[in-house]
Amino acid sequence: MHEIALTNISYAYSQQAVLEDINFTAAAGEFVCLLGPSGCGKSTLLRLLAGLAAPSSGTITLDGKPISGPGLDRGVVFQDYSLFPWMTAGQNVVLALEQAFPDRPKAKLRETAQSYLEMVGLNGVFHKLPGALSGGMRQRAAIARAFAINSPVLLMDEPFGALDAITRARLQDLLLQLWQQNAAERKTVFFVTHDVEEAILLASRVVVMGLNPGSVRGIFPVDIPRPRQRQSLYSDSSFLTLRDRLIAELHADVLDELDEGRTIRTAGEGI
Ligand code: ADP
Ligand code: MG
Helix, strand or coil, X not given: CCCEEEXXXXXXXXXXXEEEEEEEEECCXXXXXXXXXXXXXXXXXXXXXXXXXXXXXEEEXXXXXXCCCCXXXXXXXXXXXXXXXXXXXXXXXXXXXXXXXXXXXXXXXHHHHHHHHHHCCCCCCCCCCHHHXXXXXXXXXXXXXXXXXXXXXXXXXXXXXXXXXXXXXXXXXXXXXXXXXXXXXXXXXXXXXXXXXXXXXXXXXXXXXXXXXXEEEEEEECCCCCCCCHHHHCCCHHHHHHHHHHHHHHHHHHHHHHHCCCCCCCCCCCC
């Protein structure tokens, strides 16, 4: 549970502007979804929040202190954030737990790792190497690892994108449950998705990003009471209105590109 403030953030990969003048503050305990077409810099922004890269200009602070590198206060699940291939799924989770809780007995940590693996639907994989698991199972193990260390900040980059619909729904519910269970210690979450409905189901606010260079196009509060029921969302008029609004905003970005005669790098993708 930390406030995260991004002030005038810009980022360039070898002279190429990727993010420009991003200003946004996530209140402590807020669930923020970042939504935008492929290539608008969502993953880059998450890497900056994780401390894996530094902005070209501007500052990112966590409760007022600048982020200067990765830390155990931020759990991360990246699209390509794979497990160590030479360690079993269980050992991967235990390793993170040892770093987060160095004083706890190892047997206890193994138990915790096992219970988080089971929570994401991975039974019987503790002793399996990542190479023996499907991509979706590896992703779930990475999610178990991020949940297990119970960090006050959670940074997730399309974590459920590669999963089947049922597993995805189950993990969305689990994530919301973990986020909601203790209001006083509610995690501050940045969750990247290009699924509009997923964003509305999860978020307190949706930040819509646009392309060329990556920027904030709009910030949309989601005023749907919690707990949100997937089944009844579709008959909720505020859900439908916001969904249309977000889709229009995403398409407007692509249409702007057409108007300006630029090449669309992302046609069809990401929306
Ligand atoms: P998103 O996650 O929204 O799809 P990314 O943050 O991955 O967007 O990428 C934003 C832009 O930065 C893209 O134009 C991409 O080509 C560029 N980019 C990403 N990673 C690198 C890199 N390592 N080197 C150079 N350019 C990169
Ligand atoms: Mg990405």
